[in-house]
Amino acid sequence: MTNISATTEFAPTVTAQRAEGDGHRRLLRERWAKLPYALGLTPFAAYVLLFLAIPTVVAVGTGFFDDSGEFTWNNLTGLAEPTILRAFGGSLVLSGVTALVGAVSGAILCFALIGSRPGGVIRSLVNSACSVLAQFGGVMLAFAFIATVGAQGLITVTLRQNFSINLYEHGAWLYTITGLMLPYLYFQIPLMVITFLPALDGLKPQWFEANATLGGGRWTYWLRLGGPILMPSFLGGLLLLFANAFSSFATAAALVGQANPIVALQIRQAMVSETVLGRANLAGAMALGMLVVMIIVMLGYSVLTSRTARWQR
Amino acid sequence: MRVRVGSVPRFGPGPVARTVIWIIFSIFFLVPILSMVEFTIRTAKAGSYSLDRWVSVAAGTSARQERLYDGLNNSIVLAIVTILLILVLLLPTMVVVELNFPRLRRVLEAMCLLPLMIPAIVMVVGLAPVYSSVSRIFGSGSWTLAFAYGITALPYAYRAIQSSLNSIDTVVLSETARSLGAGWWSVFMRVLVPNLRRGILAAIGLTAAVVFGEFTIASLLSRINLQTSILLVSQANPFAAVIFALLALALAFLLLFLVDRLLSGRRSGSSKG
Incomplete structure (x- = not known):
């Protein structure tokens, strides 16, 4: 672009070509300059490919093959077995109920925290307690509940001796789906608190004042302002809780002995059992089933939030 | 006010x-x-x-206690390796995407949050064959489990670091530093990392919490970590197992509480200054 007026006749086309060439070259140069950065992305991409993409594909893929490596639909039809269908039903009920109850209770707990200052001691206490308890699933949690409401647990014994109430009148409920709900809530509620509390902190006091100026009360505020604003975060928390309970394995594994009332335990059974042939591939089919459930839940979530998200942007 | x-x-x-x-x-x-x-x-x-x-x-004389120590040792090593993986692989990638490929931000987010949606038990089904090749390359040391744990910790670490990234103006910071003659490495280490300190610390804490609480993958790949050793010992000596569980709980709580206090002290100090 230096000597535009050198040859007047050709000038327009030449400059145009030159500018175009320059533009291309600049674009190319920019692309080349970005190349090292693009290369910088490859280690992470390779890592995710190796340890997330490949395992998932392999897990789902094994569901379509039999022991000799032949393609088959048999594993998928095996999903229709009554025990496996019951396990899927159990998992759905357990995850759905604990997600809903956990999300509502967690939100109530956050609500009680509104007055406290972010960064204060109470917040630190709640934050760290919730972070620990949200990861508290598994063996230790199973112990805690056996020690509390197990056959010889503190509450069970106290109720039996002092109030002659027998918690086990209707059988060993702690080791069933209903019984699993209690320990599950023990990690679901804290998880909801850590995910939902930041959203609640995002509510500006000015909005409440604006609402009051316009003559609105507390109910108007929560119904017309706070509720709708918090809805996407609440639904997001609900989804996270569902996924968390649905994929949870350790607590049930430690509490429930031989019966396998949820899918995760059925998968373990299929993976570990070497007596029944062809079971390992059934694990793949069940893995596919779990993923399908997760995808459906995700789609439902995006449909629910797309409406609220539209006016928030 | x-x-x-x-x-x-x-x-x-x-x-x-x-x-x-x-x-x-x-x-x-x-x-x-x-x-x-x-x-x-x-x-x-x-x-x-x-x-x-x-x-x-x-006194260290409880039955089967040495097994719990084995599990604890393995979990500590796993936590360290997993944290290193997160810091070496995830953190620079997030910074590069933020600075040079803003269009990939959504892709990276989806990639990092995906493990929340894929149950660990599903991953285990596919990890078993992957690990048979991993152990051919790296041996079968218990630390190799950290590769899988890096994935399970990914969503938590990502969200912690991303909220820090959102709170600073990365582009302005790095361009200022570059115009003063800093190379990529010193922009990263001397400008961005100190500014992302809170997010990085939170990511480290959450990653450690995930690793110490992990049971599914270790159990099904027959590895020993804190959780699987607690289950193992609980059958022979339930009391020691419960005591260990309580100690782990108290320790984790104290650690997170201290980190949280430290960070919020700094935060309120810097926002006033």
């Missing part, structure tokens, strides 16, 4: 409702922990208690 103090508590619950909520939740969360404590001090005679089991754990 006066307006704020006056109005904030008003749209929250009243004092009575607040107290009721607190009492109910305190009971729900504290009773199981107290029951665990009560369980460890029980004696053969109903109604009488002793601290013998705690003493023998403290």
Whole structure:
């Protein structure tokens, strides 16, 4: 672009070509300059490919093959077995109920925290307690509940001796789906608190004042302002809780002995059992089933939030 | 400021409702922990208690205790390797995407949050064959499990670091530094990392919490970590297992609380200054 007026006749086309060439070259140069950065992305991409993409594909893929490596639909039809269908039903009920109850209770707990200052001691206490308890699933949690409401647990014994109430009148409920709900809530509620509390902190006091100026009360505020604003975060928390309970394995594994009332335990059974042939591939089919459930839940979530998200942007 | 103090508590619950909520939740969360404590001090005679089991754990003479130490050791090594993986692989990638490929931000987010949606038990089905090749390359040391844990910790670490990234102006910071002659490496290490300190610390804490609580993958790949060793020991010596569980819980809580206090102290200090 230096000597535009050198040859007047050709000038327009030449400059145009030159500018175009320059533009291309600049674009190319920019692309080349970005190349090292693009290369910088490859280690992470390779890592995710190796340890997330490949395992998932392999897990789902094994569901379509039999022991000799032949393609088959048999594993998928095996999903229709009554025990496996019951396990899927159990998992759905357990995850759905604990997600809903956990999300509502967690939100109530956050609500009680509104007055406290972010960064204060109470917040630190709640934050760290919730972070620990949200990861508290598994063996230790199973112990805690056996020690509390197990056959010889503190509450069970106290109720039996002092109030002659027998918690086990209707059988060993702690080791069933209903019984699993209690320990599950023990990690679901804290998880909801850590995910939902930041959203609640995002509510500006000015909005409440604006609402009051316009003559609105507390109910108007929560119904017309706070509720709708918090809805996407609440639904997001609900989804996270569902996924968390649905994929949870350790607590049930430690509490429930031989019966396998949820899918995760059925998968373990299929993976570990070497007596029944062809079971390992059934694990793949069940893995596919779990993923399908997760995808459906995700789609439902995006449909629910797309409406609220539209006016928030 | 006066307006704020006056109005904030008003749209929250009243004092009575607040107290009721607190009492109910305190009971729900504290009773199981107290029951665990009560369980460890029980004696053969109903109604009488002793601290013998705690003493023998403290003295290191409790049955099967060395197995718990094996599990604890493995989990510590796993936590360190997983944190390194997150810091070496995830953190620079997030910075590069933020600075050079803003269009890939959504892709990266989706990639990092995906493990939340893929149950660990599903991953295990596919990880078993992957690990048979991993152990051919890296041997079968227990630390290799960190590759899988890096994935399970990914969503938590990502969200912690991303919220820090969102709170600073990365592009302006790095361009200022570059115009002063800093190379990529010093922009990263001397400008961005110190500014992302909070997010990075939170990511480290959460990653450690995930690793110490992990059971599914270790159990099904027959590896020994803290959780699987606690389950193993609980069959022979449930009291030592519960004592260890309580200690782990208390330790994790204290650690997170201290980090949180440290960070919030800094935060309020810097926002005033």
